[in-house]
Amino acid sequence: MKDSWHEKWRLFWLHGIPLWTTLLLMFLCLIPSDLVGISRFCPTVGLICVYYWSLKRSHIFGYISAFTVGFFMDVLSSSPLGVNILLVMLMVFAIQWPARYFQSASFSVIWFIFAVIGLGVFVLKWLLLSIYYNLLISPNEIMFNYLATVMFYPLIVAINIGMQRFLPQERINE
Amino acid sequence: MVRRSVLLIQTTELKILLRRLFIAVLFFCSIFFILLSTVDSPLTSGINKAALRITGPIMQVVEYPARILHRAYTYLYDISRIYLDNRELRAENKQMLILQNKVRSLEVENQLLSRLLNYTPPPEANFISAKIIAESSDNFTHILFVYIGDEDVKKGQIVLGEESVIGRVDTVSGQYAKVILVTDINSKIPVVVERTRARGILSGDNTEMPSLIFTRSTADIQEGDVIVTSGVGGMFPAGLPIGFVSLLQNNDIKVETLADISRIEYVRIVDYGLSTEQVKIFDGSSESGTDER
Known part of the structure; x- marks a missing residue:
């Protein structure tokens, strides 16, 4: 009985690796810019991680994980609560269908699909926030953020791939 | 079966x-x-x-x-520059001594004139220094997270960078506070142009330079004009510097903040003793201005 609980606990933590990695990367992106020497050139790592894990490990990174990531994206910013949750969950929903076809596609193809879906997510966020604030938010800043997110995709994915080897072997389907 | x-x-x-x-x-x-x-x-x-x-x-x-x-990096960098810095500081010190004498004489003159006018000075503000622990680098939001420890900080209090306003306290919880920067879309501050006293609202729009809105079309505003708080609304005391007009394009007036937020390590959270009612009016919130700790 004790072993069984221990095993369950261990699996809980191991299956949570995608979520823990995502949250950790989000917190790392909050390090004050005076320490890293760059100003506001941080990608939206939450989006990259949600895309990557829901494409590659949808059985352990589903809607609950996406909801959690979206929730933290909201509370760690001044966005209205719920906006990022909705966007991240819509992203997971949008990925579900192509996931089965593109899971084994080349890296560049997956990156390109991220650029397309990401653009949709950023435009939707821009629209939602513009409606919420009743003000047309400057698209330049958002495009800059989008481009930074697409550019940093390989780096963030490389970190996630590194974390993938800690996942329980029997569940890896690649 | x-x-x-x-x-x-x-x-x-x-x-x-x-x-x-x-x-x-x-x-x-x-x-x-x-x-x-x-x-x-x-x-x-x-x-x-x-x-x-x-x-x-x-x-x-x-x-x-x-x-x-x-x-560690700053320490090593500072050591490498110590000789040059020392020479510059000596020259600066000479100029500062001259300025100090001028300030002393002005202070005495000010006291004499205040006495003549029977002027009552405003109450002194209390402030605490807080360390920035995180910064939202998302282009959709411009906020800071600061560690305030056990200090009594309330929602709506002003946050100063070096000497200028950089934002206001939005949420206080435990030993941490969330600060909305003047560049954030949620920030709206009543301001005046220092030179002409033209009033307006400094509105954040999530760009690096907030906009000056609700100014009269006839208002005399030029590039380089310093923007200070007007004190209207009772949220911010009057006369605190925020930035200067850096771009004038048709009806679009862009203001560059005086403080370089990306280089600030510590901020000052100032309590001007404003009542919570004033904070509530400014914030438009139904909840109490004093946050639970």
Whole structure:
């Protein structure tokens, strides 16, 4: 009985690796810019991680994980609560269908699909926030953020791939 | 055997249905949260405070190694520049001594004139220094997270960078506070142009330079004009510098903040003793201006 609980606990933590990695990367992106020497050139790592894990490990990174990531994206910013949750969950929903076809596609193809879906997510966020604030938010800043997110995709994915080897072997389907 | 397999199929179908229902509930929750945010409900405020209480210590832990590495780098860099710095500081010190004498004489003159006018000086403001532990680098938001320890900080208090206003306290929870910067879309500050006293509202729009809005079309505003708080609304005291006009294009007036937020390590949270009622009026919030600790 004790072993069984221990095993369950261990699996809980191991299956949570995608979520823990995502949250950790989000917190790392909050390090004050005076320490890293760059100003506001941080990608939206939450989006990259949600895309990557829901494409590659949808059985352990589903809607609950996406909801959690979206929730933290909201509370760690001044966005209205719920906006990022909705966007991240819509992203997971949008990925579900192509996931089965593109899971084994080349890296560049997956990156390109991220650029397309990401653009949709950023435009939707821009629209939602513009409606919420009743003000047309400057698209330049958002495009800059989008481009930074697409550019940093390989780096963030490389970190996630590194974390993938800690996942329980029997569940890896690649 | 057949009954068992039918039961199994039904159970599986039920599981799928429940799963879909759960996903629908999650979507509904997110939309519900957005709608709730529009009315500034105590529930969203409570969620934000609880989240800040949880994430504050994590942010502090994450920031710590980066801070140590930065200090080590700065230390080595400073050593390499020590000779040049010393020479510059000596020259600067000479000029400062001249200025100090001037300031002393002006202070005496000011006291004499104040006495003549029977002038009552405003109450002195209390302030605390708080360390920045995190900064939202998302282009959709411009906020800071600061560690305030056990100090008494209230929602709406002013946050100063070096000498100029950089934002206001939005949420206080435990030993942490969330600061909305003047560049954030949620920031609206009544200001005046120092030279002409033309009034307006400094409105953040999530760009690096907030806009000056609601100014008279006939107002005399030029590039380089200093923008200070007007004190209207009772939220901010009058005369605190924020920035200067850096761009004038048709009706669009862009203001560059005096403080370089990306280089600030510590901020000052100033308590001008404004009543919570004033904070409530300015914020338009239904909740109390004093946050729970």
